[in-house]
Amino acid sequence: MYLFDHVVHFVEKPEFAVECLQNEGIHTVMGGKHEMWGTYNALSYFDLSYIECIGIFDEALFEQAASEKYSLHASFANRRQVGLKRFAIRTTTIEQDAKKFTEAGLEVYGPTHYSRTREDGSVVRWQLLYVGYPKSTIEFPFFIQWDEYDEQRRSLLTEHGVLATHQSGDLQLAELHFVVPNFVAVTQMATLCEATVVKHTKIEDNVQSMTVRLPNIELVFHCPTGVGRVWNYMLDHGYGIQKLVLTGAKVSETIEYDGATYEMTTR
Structure with a gap:
């Protein structure tokens, strides 16, 4: 089954996003750094769906990541403006998905394993799959598979204070x-x-x-x-x-x- 996972909002500074969204009654916390991409994020969760506010802390690493075709970073590099850029669909069959999308005529990159260290030192791991057409005027969603089951993620996110009630x-x-x-x-x-x-x-x-x-x-x-x-x-x-x-x-x-x-x- 395919589920909506998250939408990516590229921002100038994720820490400012925390302040702004908290002021609006939307529970938002700092996430952590993607050391391999030169980015860092802030997160607003609504059960297991979420908004990811991403900013850049290392331009060189980011530009390197942006060279990957159809990647999230390529989206931002191609049109360097803040705003809502891409969204991710959650799957539990990412290997089969890659094969299915290839057979459907899409260009497919991945799945590739990634990880990020939270501020408390714990590590979150996932796989990403990017798809697209060379001359498409719109960008396709990308696909994500988390290492933990949904109930495990829900419990961990609640424990870390990431998943909580919204004042609004x-x-x-x-x-x-x-x-x-x-x-x-x-x-x-x-x-x-x-x-x-x-x-x-x-x-x-x-x-x-x-x-x-x-x-x-x-x-x-x-x-x-x-x-x-x-x-x-x-x-x-x-x-x-x-x-x-x-x-x-x-x-x-x-x-x-x-x-x-x-x-x-x-x-």
Whole structure:
């Protein structure tokens, strides 16, 4: 089964992200350093789904990591702007996934083993798989497999104070919204990930949308068909993640931070 794992928000300084999001009632903690990539992070968890705010502490190491095709670091290096960049899908069959995606015609890199040392000295380990097409106008999700089972991770994250209650409500990371040029690649990935797909059209807004439903999130893709709100967003920001939506908030509000939009709703 494929589940949404996390969304990556590249920021100037993860420590500032902790301060900003905590002030908004979103429980956020420092994560640790990725010594092999020259990056470090801050984390906001919503059960096992989370937001990862990533910054750079070593440009040379980061540039080396960015040379890996379709990698998260390549995404940021190709378009050096803060904001929501990529998302990861959690799997427990990453070796089989690599074979399946290769047979489907995708370029596949990995899976590769990685680890990170937490601030308390403990080590977290995982595998990553990157996929894509050479001339694709949108980026595919990447895939992650953790060494621990979900219940083990939930227990460890709670023990370390990473997974905790949010002052702003019983928050859940419920939706990610994207702007895309078409639904070809989206449809292929949805099929490969065995997701449910729903299409709908808003004639008055000149936009077609496709909702891809994984068991723990809705991924909503918007394709502009003419001048309107989504068209204007595309002109200003290009294609990619438009916003994330958190449900269960005590008060509805929108947070704009380091090039990203976090929408909190009471529903």
